[in-house]
Structures are given as structure tokens and as C-alpha cells.
Amino acid sequence: MFRTALRNVLAHKARLLMTVLAVMLGVAFVSGTLVFADTLSNAFRKQSAKSYDNVAVAVTSHANPDDPEEEPGLSRKTLDKISAVDGVAGVDGRVEGFAGVAGPDGKLIGVGWSNKGSNFAPGKDGKDRAYTFTDGSGPVKDDQIALDKESATKGEYKVGDRVRVATNGPVKEYTLSGVFTTEDGAVNAGGSLVLFDTAVAQKQYLKPGYFESVTVTAAAGASDAKILDAVKPLLPDTAVAQTGQALADEQAKNIEQGLDSLKQILLGFAGIALFVGIFLISNTFTMLVAQRTKEIALMRAVGASRKQITRSVLAEAAVVGLVASVIGFVLGIGLAVGLRSGMAAFEMKVPDGPLILSATPVLAAIGVGVLITMFAAWLPGRRAAKIPPVAAMSSVHAVATTKSLVVRNSIGTAITGLGAAGIVLGASAGGGDGRTYIGAGAFFALVGVIILIPLLSRPVIALVRPLLVGPFGVSGKLAGQNAVRNPRRTGATASALAIGLTLVTGLSVIGITVGTAIDKMTTDNIKADYMVSMANGGDLDQSALTALEKAKGVSAVSPQQDAYIDVDDDFVAASAVTPGDIEQVLDVDVVAGNVDSLAKGQVAVAEKTAKSKGWKPGDSISVTFADEKKATLTVGAVYKDSEFLSPVLIDTKIANQHEVKPYILQIFVKVDGGQTSANEKVLIDALGDNPAMQIMDKQDIRNEFGGAINTMLNVMYGLLAMALIIAVLGVVNTLAMSVFERQQEIGMLRAIGLDRRRVKRMVRLEAVVISVFGAVIGIGLGSFLGWAIGETIESSIPGYALVLPWDRIGIFLVLAGLVGVLAALWPARNAAKLNMLNAIKTE
Numbered sequence: 001m002f003r004t005a006l007r008n009v010l011a012h013k014a015r016l017l018m019t020v021l022a023v024m025l026g027v028a029f030v031s032g033t034l035v036f037a038d039t040l041s042n043a044f045r046k047q048s049a050k051s052y053d054n055v056a057v058a059v060t061s062h063a064n065p066d067d068p069e070e071e072p073g074l075s076r077k078t079l080d081k082i083s084a085v086d087g088v089a090g091v092d093g094r095v096e097g098f099a100g101v102a103g104p105d106g107k108l109i110g111v112g113w114s115n116k117g118s119n120f121a122p123g124k125d126g127k128d129r130a131y132t133f134t135d136g137s138g139p140v141k142d143d144q145i146a147l148d149k150e151s152a153t154k155g156e157y158k159v160g161d162r163v164r165v166a167t168n169g170p171v172k173e174y175t176l177s178g179v180f181t182t183e184d185g186a187v188n189a190g191g192s193l194v195l196f197d198t199a200v201a202q203k204q205y206l207k208p209g210y211f212e213s214v215t216v217t218a219a220a221g222a223s224d225a226k227i228l229d230a231v232k233p234l235l236p237d238t239a240v241a242q243t244g245q246a247l248a249d250e251q252a253k254n255i256e257q258g259l260d261s262l263k264q265i266l267l268g269f270a271g272i273a274l275f276v277g278i279f280l281i282s283n284t285f286t287m288l289v290a291q292r293t294k295e296i297a298l299m300r301a302v303g304a305s306r307k308q309i310t311r312s313v314l315a316e317a318a319v320v321g322l323v324a325s326v327i328g329f330v331l332g333i334g335l336a337v338g339l340r341s342g343m344a345a346f347e348m349k350v351p352d353g354p355l356i357l358s359a360t361p362v363l364a365a366i367g368v369g370v371l372i373t374m375f376a377a378w379l380p381g382r383r384a385a386k387i388p389p390v391a392a393m394s395s396v397h398a399v400a401t402t403k404s405l406v407v408r409n410s411i412g413t414a415i416t417g418l419g420a421a422g423i424v425l426g427a428s429a430g431g432g433d434g435r436t437y438i439g440a441g442a443f444f445a446l447v448g449v450i451i452l453i454p455l456l457s458r459p460v461i462a463l464v465r466p467l468l469v470g471p472f473g474v475s476g477k478l479a480g481q482n483a484v485r486n487p488r489r490t491g492a493t494a495s496a497l498a499i500g501l502t503l504v505t506g507l508s509v510i511g512i513t514v515g516t517a518i519d520k521m522t523t524d525n526i527k528a529d530y531m532v533s534m535a536n537g538g539d540l541d542q543s544a545l546t547a548l549e550k551a552k553g554v555s556a557v558s559p560q561q562d563a564y565i566d567v568d569d570d571f572v573a574a575s576a577v578t579p580g581d582i583e584q585v586l587d588v589d590v591v592a593g594n595v596d597s598l599a600k601g602q603v604a605v606a607e608k609t610a611k612s613k614g615w616k617p618g619d620s621i622s623v624t625f626a627d628e629k630k631a632t633l634t635v636g637a638v639y640k641d642s643e644f645l646s647p648v649l650i651d652t653k654i655a656n657q658h659e660v661k662p663y664i665l666q667i668f669v670k671v672d673g674g675q676t677s678a679n680e681k682v683l684i685d686a687l688g689d690n691p692a693m694q695i696m697d698k699q700d701i702r703n704e705f706g707g708a709i710n711t712m713l714n715v716m717y718g719l720l721a722m723a724l725i726i727a728v729l730g731v732v733n734t735l736a737m738s739v740f741e742r743q744q745e746i747g748m749l750r751a752i753g754l755d756r757r758r759v760k761r762m763v764r765l766e767a768v769v770i771s772v773f774g775a776v777i778g779i780g781l782g783s784f785l786g787w788a789i790g791e792t793i794e795s796s797i798p799g800y801a802l803v804l805p806w807d808r809i810g811i812f813l814v815l816a817g818l819v820g821v822l823a824a825l826w827p828a829r830n831a832a833k834l835n836m837l838n839a840i841k842t843e
Contacts, residue, residue: 019284019373019733020324022277022726027328027369029270029722032335034361037263039336043353044259045252047183054129055244056088056218057228063238065206071236073210078234082214085230087222092121092129093211095201098536099194100692101147102164102171103155108691110151113536114191115692116184117167119201120146129217131195135159136178139197145174151192152179165194166692167204168534169541215244269719272503274372276496276723279450280730281376283492285313289384296384306385313381317373325369332365333357412451419445423784427791434792442785446502449781453491453498458484460773468765475758478749479765483773493734494774496727497819501778501812502785503720509786511713512805517797518709522702524799525644528556528585528668529675530683531696531704540664544687548669551686553679556584556670562663563655564626565648572609575646576655576662585668588649589640593617597636598651604637609647625658643798727774728819735767735827746831756832763828768820775816779809 052058059082065072074093083091099117103109120138121128128138131146136159138146145165147157157163161176180195187193202208218227224243231241242250289296296309304312337355422441426434449456461484468476483490532548534540540559548557561576579599582588588595588604595604597617605615615621619635639645656662671679675697683695696704739746746759754762787802794800 019281019320020327021729022280023274023321023324023369023373024328024331025722025726026270026274026277026372027325027365028331028335029273030267030368031329031332031361031365032339033263033266033270033332034364035333035336035355035357036266036339037259038356038358038361039340039353041256041259042356044255046353047188049248049252050183052244052248054217055215055247056222056224057216057231057241058244058247059214059216059231059235059239059241061212061236061239063236070238071210072207073212074214074236074239075211076209078236079211079214081234082216082231085227085234087219087227087230088216089219089222090123090129090217092123092215092217093119093198094121094213094215095119095198095205095211097205098167098534098538098692099192099196100166100535101151101155101192101194102166102689102691106689106691108166108535109154110191111535114186115536116186116191117165117194117196117201117205119198120195121198128195130184130215131180131182133178133180136176138180139174139177139195139200141177142197142200143174144177144197146178146180146195147176148184148187148193149179149181150187152176164689164691166690167541168538168692169543171688171690171692266719269722272499272720273722273726274368276499276726276730278372278376279492279496279499280726280733281317281373282380283489283730284733285317285377285380286383286489286492289313289380297388300388309385310378310381313377313384314374317377317381318370321370321373322366324373325366328369329362329365332361408451409455412448412455414448415444416448416452419443419448420784423788427788430792430795432792435789438785438788438792441788445781445784446499449498449777450491450495453495453777454487456777457487457490457494457773460776461490461769464769464772468769472761472765473758474754475761476765478762479769482762482766483769489734490770490773493730493770494777496730497724497771497774497816498778498781500720500724500727501775501816502782503723504717505779505782505809505812506785506789507713507716507720507782508805508808509783509803510789511709512808513786513790513800513803514793514797515709516803517800518705519702520799521643521797522705523698525587525642526585526668526698526701527587527670529671529679529697530669531701532667532669532683532687533665533694533696535692535694540667540693542662542664544690544693545664545667547686547688548667548683552682553672554669554683555672556581558582558585558668559652559662559664560644560666560668561652561655562665563648563650563659565650566624567613567621572648573646574603574648574650574655576652577649579651581670582649585670586644587642588645589642590637591640593635593637595637595639595649597634598649600636601651601654602634602636604639604649605635606641606645606647607638608641610635610638625655626660627658629658641798728823731767731771731820731823732826734770735763735824736830739763739827739831743834746834750834759832760824760828763831764821764824767824767827768817771816771820771823772813775813779812783809 059074061073063070063072073095076093079091079093082088096116096118098115100108100110100115108115120140121130122138122140123129126137127133131138133146134149136146145163147155147163152158155163157176157179159176159178162173163176164171164173174196182193184193196204199208202210206212216227216231218224224245228241228243235241299309300306333355419441422437423445424441426437426439426441428434429437461480465477465480468480470476472479532540532544545557545559548554556578558578558581559576563574563576565572565574577598579596582598583595590604591607593604598604603621605613610616613621615635615638617635617637620632621635622630622632624630633650639649641647652662669683671682673679680695680697687693687695694700750756750759783804790800790802
């Protein structure tokens with residue numbers, strides 16, 4: 001029986017090609033993900049270990065620099081005490097914060113969140129153990145800096161050049177004293193690293209004489225553990241110490257956890273691709289079994305048992321799965337290499353390291369490929385085993401019994417109903433629990449619809465059949481009849497497309513709806529022409545606000561400045577704003593009182609907060625500020641809640657009296673003449689052409705808040721593309737094998753006058769009908785899921801209202817039709833080339 005199975009595989013190589021491709025692509029996705037994750041994990045783990053090679057003990061301070069009752073960090077005195085410990089060879093103190101470097105075009109080099117500044121900490125030999133200088137030396141004067149090699153290359157800087165460096169204050173120029181290489185994570189993430197003289201860095205990022213962290217180097221033969229025990233008693237309560245090895249292990253664990261999330265996401269999409277592939281594989285083996293009905297019946301007649309027939313089909317599947325898995329694993333290695341190289345497109349530098357090929361990806365690739373193929377072939381094999389020896393004497397196809405159809409449709413209806421109930425229940429419940437119900441309901445609904453698709457195919461295709469007959473005549477009529485001749489086959493083919501488009505449509509509905517709500521929220525609430533913020537998402541210096549207030553043509557400026565207010569031992573989020581200007585740059589929809597009262601020292605309160613606290617205009621509230629000073633403020637206005645306004649608004653003059661340093665996240669600016677290139681240039685010049693400060697117009701603001709959603713959608717579309725490719729292969733495979741089965745019929749049609757052009761058209765139209773049918777099912781179910789998930793997040797997004805992206809839905813339908821046309825090219829060409837006399841004689 002195994003020899004028979006092997007012979008059947010070799011005899012049907014062309015017909016099994018699409019199955020091999022489907023399994024191969026799915027396995028490539030799985031193995032590529034595992035190899036990619038292992039390679040990245042190994043590279044980052046080695047990098048982390050290398051960066052702590054010479055570190056015996058690492059000390060980190062968690063002190064609050066703004067708390068006057070505690071030291072802001074680790075003092076020089078503490079470092080001297082650590083230096084005196086037995087076995088300590090050296091002690092390096094570090095401070096760090098944001099620092100951005102301007103490139104040749106004046107724009108920031110690297111991505112803002114990973115642009116870092118730190119201090120040069122030379123030892124007695126004048127070298128800093130953390131950095132290797134390839135040119136020049138470290139900064140030892142106030143007006144000097146050193147720059148990492150990657151950034152120096154991007155900025156076209158060489159030693160002796162003047163470099164513009166931005167922090168959260170005004171831009172300053174420094175002389176480049178040296179260029180170095182480093183294993184610092186900020187640089188490897190695509191950012192930059194600027195080294196200042198220690199005194200400059202301390203003044204800029206902390207306080208003179210203090211450090212945020214300390215690394216201790218051990219003398220030869222000294223024990224790290226003993227040094228740690230001796231160092232701990234010397235530290236303030238706000239500091240934590242651990243060995244360099246423990247810190248490296250901790251970072252390696254964090255890296256593993258971070259990559260594990262990425263790996264799970266990629267494997268999830270690989271699972272979807274394999275799930276779609278199951279339909280292609282099952283369809284292929286179902287058709288192969290149907291074509292070999294006489295052969296199987298003969299084998300039963302000469303003594304083959306049902307189990308042997310089933311095993312024979314499973315053996316074929318195992319051979320196909322093994323071949324596809326081996327090829328898929330090789331492709332997966334290539335995919336892993338491509339993913340690693342592709343990270344450069346996102347400005348993320350991956351540490352050098354070998355490609356890691358462990359046993360897990362190999363076993364997973366072969367196991368998944370073989371098991372998936374055998375699982376998909378099991379049902380066709382079971383059906384083959386049930387064929388009685390006399391069944392093939394008069395028919396080539398086994399016809400489904402009425403009982404089997406009734407059972408199938410009843411089960412499908414029950415499962416679909418259960419899934420729909422779960423989705424509706426989840427939409428009603430909302431929140432995280434609701435999404436859990438929706439996830440479970442979506443699974444059952446999808447399975448139920450897949451079971452019911454053969455039943456649905458007849459009435460749905462019957463609706464479009466008149467559209468085929470009119471324009472396309474006999475070819476259209478035959479295509480419509482062929483599409484419903486074998487509902488199970490049509491259903492299995494359409495199911496693959498339906499699954500992919502369910503996910504794509506669901507993502508589109510959610511993404512477009514949320515994006516529209518955010519876009520509307522931005523447009524409706526922001527009156528300002530520009531918004532200024534830091535590229536790294538940090539706070540702006542007070543000098544930026546002062547400079548903008550003095551800029552030519554600026555008519556209104558207000559910061560979005562965090563303010564601390566405590567009411568009855570309950571923290572209340574507040575923003576310090578500029579009275580008189582805030583209502584010109586943001587929409588403050590007042591429902592009671594007058595927002596002009598902010599200028600009189602009163603506060604404005606959001607409607608929900610006012611209701612929960614029982615506040616109304618004229619009420620007095622006792623507050624405690626950040627410096628623990630108390631005051632009584634009057635509520636002057638109540639306004640509608642807004643994403644751009646905190647629950648409480650207060651005058652910046654009052655807030656600044658109680659803040660050590662104002663924390664300004666954004667500054668909104670309105671300019672005479674609105675948005676123009678000239679006005680933007682005025683603001684850029686006012687801020688000292690600071691590359692670290694973003695000046696965004698209204699469209700930029702909309703992109704800032706909604707752009708992430710479009711990026712996410714595009715990534716999801718890309719990941720789902722594998723499943724859709726496999727679905728397309730399913731259409732090609734079904735048509736090719738269907739043409740093979742219908743050779744006699746096609747030959748007869750040719751003999752009675754159907755020319756080659758109309759034969760091609762018939763096959764193409766059949767493919768279009770099946771593809772569009774699957775697309776309609778997927779779009780309908782995806783829209784339903786999108787609505788349900790939207791209901792669970794509605795309360796957290798102001799102005800949320802369901803938006804069906806009709807333009808994208810139309811594109812999906814057109815693409816489905818195009819898929820049908822492209823998928824039919826090869827089968828249609830083969831059908832048209834059939835010799836009519838040979839086809840009529842075909843057994």
C-alpha cells in the first residue's frame with residue numbers, strides 16, 4: 001500500500017504542486033519566524049553580555065531629583081567610598097538624558113526616542129572603558145563632545161567640526177573631539193549617542209556632583225559577589241546594586257520576553273496561513289480520490305481493507321507534507337535572513353551574529369508541515385475508504401447523500417448560531433471580557449460559515465447567474481452551472497478566500513472607524529495652526545514657550561503643561577494653560593460659567609469631573625500643590641470633556657509658583673495668516689532651528705494621532721498576504737483539477753461548436769464567481785466582527801461611530817474578481833488547448 005501511495009504521488013506531481021506550495025509557504029512562515037527570533041535573541045543576548053564583560057557591580061539610583069529631602073543621585077563622595085573597597089579596580093559614574101544631533105540637512109539624526117546623551121568618564125589612563133575611540137579623544141572641555149561612529153558618518157562630521165546639539169532647551173554648538181564605537185542599545189536601535197564632559201552632563205541632566213548610575217570594575221582575581229556585599233552598605237536607600245552578570249542575565253531575559261511577543265504575533269499569522277492551506281490540501285485530496293474511484297474500488301475488490309485505503313491516502317499526504325516541509329524550511333531560512341536585513345528599513349540596527357539554526361525550527365517545520373497535510377487529507381481518506389467495490393462501475397464521482405447534507409447543514413447552523421450569539425454577547429458586554437467573548441464567537445462563527453458555505457453557494461451564485469448569461473451568453477451560463485455543480489468543492493475553495501477577507505475586512509472596519517474618530521476629534525478640537533513638541537516625546541524647556549510668545553505674527557500661544565493638584569487626598573490631572581489664548585488654540589466647549597475666569601486665578605473643570613465631585617461654577621475647592629502648599633481655588637467654568645484638555649485647567653502663572661520646573665508636553669500656536677511656509681520658517685527660527693523640536697501643522701497633527709493606525713493596518717495586510725496567496729493557489733488548483741475531470745465534457749462542448757475563446761471565458765468566469773462568492777462571505781463576516789469589536793472600545797474613543805469603508809470593500813471585491821481571472825489563466829489555457837477527439841475518448 002505504501003508503494004501504491006508513492007506511485008500515486010509520482011503520478012500526480014502536477015496536481016499536487018499547489019498543495020506543496022501551500023504547505024511550503026506556511027512552513028516557511030513558521031520556520032522563518034523561529035529562526036529569526038532565535039537569531040535576534042542570540043545576537044542581542046551576546047551584545048548585552050559583551051556590554052557587561054568588565055562590569056563587576058552595577059549601581060542604579062532611583063532618587064527623585066526634585067525631592068529636596070533626598071540626594072538626587074549618587075554623589076562623588078559615594079563613588080570615592082566605593083573606590084576604596086578591596087578588589088575594586090575602577091569606578092565610573094554616569095548620567096544620561098536626551099540629546100539630538102543635527103544632520104547635513106538640519107534635521108535630527110536617528111529616531112527621537114533613542115537619541116541619547118551621556119558623559120565621558122575617563123580613568124587614570126584617560127580612557128573610558130565603555131567606548132573605543134576610532135578618531136580623536138573624549139571631551140574634556142565644556143564646549144567639546146564626542147559622537148558615535150554611525151551618527152558621525154550620517155552627519156558627515158569629522159574631528160574638529162562644529163556640531164549642533166539639541167536637548168530640551170536651546171540648541172548649542174560644540175566642537176567634535178572624537179568619534180567612538182559602542183554597544184549602547186540606543187545606537188543599535190538606530191539612535192545616536194553624544195558624550196559630554198562629566199560636569200556639563202551633570203548640570204544638564206541631573207545636578208552638579210551627582211550621578212544616576214555607577215559601574216564598578218574588579219581587579220584581577222577579585223570576587224564580584226564580595227565586592228557587591230561591600231558596596232551595598234555604602235549606598236543610599238534610593239540606590240540598587242547587582243553584579244554585572246546578574247544585570248546581563250536580567251537584560252537577556254527581558255530581550256527574550258520582548259522577542260517572544262513578536263514571535264507569537266508572527267506565529268499567529270503563520271497559523272492563519274496554514275489554516276487556509278488546510279482547505280486547499282483537503283480539496284486537492286478530495287478531487288484526487290474522486291478521480292481514482294475506480295482504482296480504489298478495484299483495490300477494495302482484491303482485498304484492501306478500509307483502514308489500508310485510509311492509510312494509503314495518509315501516506316500520500318505524509319510524502320507530500322515531508323517534501324513541502326523540507327523546501328519550506330529552506331525558504332524559511334531565507335525569510336529569516338530577509339527579516340533581519342529588513343529591520344534596517346525601520347532604522348533598527350541588529351547586532352552582528354551568526355544565523356541560529358536550532359533543532360526547534362527544524363522539528364517544528366517538519367512536524368507542522370507533515371501533520372497539517374495529513375490532517376487535511378484525513379477526511380478525504382476516510383471517504384475513500386467508504387467507497388464500496390461496485391461504486392465506481394457507473395460513475396466517476398461519489399455523490400453526497402441527502403442524510404449527510406442534512407447533518408452537515410444542521411451542525412453548521414448550530415455552530416454559526418453559537419458563534420453569532422457569542423459575538424453579540426461580547427459587543428454588549430464591552431471591554432476586555434467582551435473581546436474575549438467576541439474572539440471565541442468569531443472562531444465558532446467562522447467554522448460554522450465554512451461548514452455552511454456549500455449550502456450558501458447555490459442561492460448566492462443563483463443571484464449572479466443572470467449577470468453572467470446576459471453579457472457572456474453560453475460561456476456565462478456554463479460557468480454558473482459549473483460553479484454549483486459540486487457545492488462542497490466550491491465551498492472549500494471559497495472558504496480559503498473567505499477566511500483571509502474576514503480578517504482583512506474586520507481590521508479595515510476597526511482601523512478606518514477608529515482613524516476617522518481620531519481624525520474628527522483632532523479636527524474638531526484643535527484650532528491652532530501648529531503644535532510644537534519634542535521628537536523624543538519628552539518635555540519642552542520653558543525657553544521654547546518664551547521664544548514662541550515673542551515670535552513675529554504669533555497671535556495666540558498656550559502650553560499643554562502638566563500640573564499637580566491634590567483635592568481631599570485625591571490626585572486630579574490638571575493642565576496649566578495661558579488664559580485668553582487657550583480658547584483660541586483649542587476648542588473649549590463651555591457648558592457653564594466663563595473660561596475667561598482663568599485669568600482671575602480660577603479653574604475650569606471638565607464636565608465628568610465636575611459631576612463626580614459635585615462641583616459647579618462659584619464653588620470653592622481646597623487644593624494641595626506639588627510643593628505641598630495649600631490654596632483655595634474657585635471653579636469659574638465647566639466644559640465638555642476633550643482628549644486634548646485635562647480634567648482641570650489652571651493658569652500657568654499659578655502652577656509655576658509651585659513647580660520646580662514646568663513640564664510642558666506640547667505648545668499650541670496660532671499665527672496670523674494661518675499655515676504658510678513663511679510662518680513655519682518664523683517658528684523654526686524662533687526656536688533656534690532646533691532639530692529635536694517638531695513643528696507640526698494640522699495635517700501633521702492628524703497624522704501624529706492617526707498615522708499609527710494606518711501603519712498597523714499596512715503591517716497586518718502584509719502579514720495576511722501569505723494567507724491570501726495560499727487562497728489564490730487554492731482557486732488555481734481547484735480549476736486545474738476541475739478541468740482535468742471535465743475533459744470529456746469540454747471535448748464534447750468543443751465538438752458541438754464552443755470555440756477556444758469561449759472555453760477560456762467559461763473557466764475564467766467560473767473562477768471569478770467562486771472568488772467573488774468567497775469575498776462576499778468574508779466581507780460580510782468581517783464587517784460584523786469589526787462592528788462587534790468596535791462596540792467594546794467605543795467608550796474609550798470620543799466621537800466613535802461605525803464607518804464601513806465602502807471604497808476598500810469595493811476594492812476587495814474587484815481584487816477578488818481579478819484573483820479569479822489571474823487564477824484561471826493556466827487552467828483556462830489548458831482547457832482551450834484540449835484536443836476534442838482525445839478528450840471525448842478520455843476514460
